[in-house]
Amino acid sequence: MLKKKIGIIFLTYLRLLSKLQLAKINFLRSILGKPKVRMIGITGSYGKTTTMLATVSALKDNFKVKFSEGANSESGIPLNILGLKMKDYSLFDWIRVAILSPLSLLFNWQDYDIYVAEMGIDEPKEPKNMGYLLKIIKPDIGVFVGVSSVHSQQFESVIPKNVSGKKRLERVLDAIADEKFRLISDLPDDGFAVLNLEDDFVLKRARLVKANLVPTKRIKIDFKDYVLPPEFEINFGLAVSVAKALGVDEKEAIRSIKKHFRLPPGRSSLIKGIKGTLIIDSSYNSSPKAAEVMLRLLSELGRKMKRKKIAVLGDMRELGTQSKIEHENLAKIACKIADRIVLVGPLMKDYFLPYALRLNYPRDKINHFQNAYLASEFLKKNIRGRELILVKGSQNNIFLEIVVKSLMLDKSKANALLCRQGDYWEAKRKRLVMKD
DSSP, rough: HHHHHHHHHHHHHHHHHHHEEEEHHHHHHHHHHOOOEEEEEESSSHHHHHHHHHHHHHTTTEEEEEEEEEEOOOOOOHHHTTTOOOSSOHHHHHHHHOOOOOOHHOOOOOOSSSEEOOOOOOSSSSSSSHHHHHHHHOSSEEEOOOOEEEEEEGGGGGGOOOHHHHHHHHHHHHHHHHHHHHHHHSSSSTTTTOOOOHHHHHHGGGGGSEEEOOOOOOOOOSSSSSSOOOHHHHEEEEHHHHHHHHOOOHHHHHHHHHOOOOOOOTTEEEBBBBBGGGEEEEEOOOOOHHHHHHHHHHHHHHHTTOOEEEEEEEEESGGGGGGHHHHHHHHHHHHEEEEEEEEEEEEEEIIIHHHHTTOOOOOOGGGEEESSSHHHHHHHHHHSSSEEEEOOOOOOSSOHHHHHHHBSSSSGGHHHHSOOHHHHHHHHHHHHHHHO
16 A cells, blocks of 8 residues: 555656646747647557557658657656656666656756657556546647557456446447547547547547547558558558648658658567568567457468468457457467467467367467467477468567567577567566576
């Protein structure tokens, strides 16, 4: 209880300092005759980071843009505004940022025209809900990408216990959608709402929008270093719509995305592997919607390239009572697509594996391993050559970047290409082995 109270006090401290920082910037801009900083908030259960990076890219040639890189939470956003970043999340690290935060008001004079914030929520209660994030920043433009069962475990408490099955999942998803939609409903009347109307939960709430609703459409953009599923066309379309709301021509916004857009490691990178294999590295995180999208991409590319398809899949976490259903649904899709399936994590063992076997997937083509290191050793011995390998799993103690690193052809590029590199993450991975 004491730890929780201290945490709330510290978050309030960060929030107030970050608001002072923004007020300072806007005051200086007013003296110089510049308009106040425009705030853009992006939310959703999937595609937030991609949409944020695409939006920043679309605006970069016309505005000075700051964005919440790797910082979408109740602590991450204010620290990002203050120009600070956590190193290892230790007690000393928190003390460090606590001391440096007020100093930012004296020494951080970074100016920008637009601030783009990825606004992620974990539960319906403060400080991990949208209501609390809206106490930190007040967006002029809100983007709602879509809703899936990510973090559904934390929203179970708002649903009556006598509601079960598909009806319960629908109620949970509605609760998640309502909380995320607070970003849109909180927009000023002269603000802009950019919505993915292909998502049923977003479409259902579109009639409630009071701000200016900006039309969106899918936009296809090809890149050399990434293999992107069709769903990215939605993210690019949302980004271009934001740019248009700010007066940027559509063609110019598309050219700017093509020029500047880069994905963080582990989010659909194509990496050359050993024995002539190709790895689709989507190891940063996983959710039901995202995993399905990447499996369908594996299917399409495997067909075009005429390669055997291996799916390396880790647990999808924080799904609550829907975990069994979602892992079985994923098994149903994967069994139709992959020539071999390698599973990592207890949820994959408890739900995916038995369901796949009930679907008569060949027993000698599916394997489960307790951790990513064991899965790596198996794959190195059993891949024949030229396979297309999808790697996808949740970030909580699954660490499938281990698999990617073990299979990539040029391991000297690991730090540049893979997610969760550095001493902090290496220590966490070593603790995983010791635990097992």
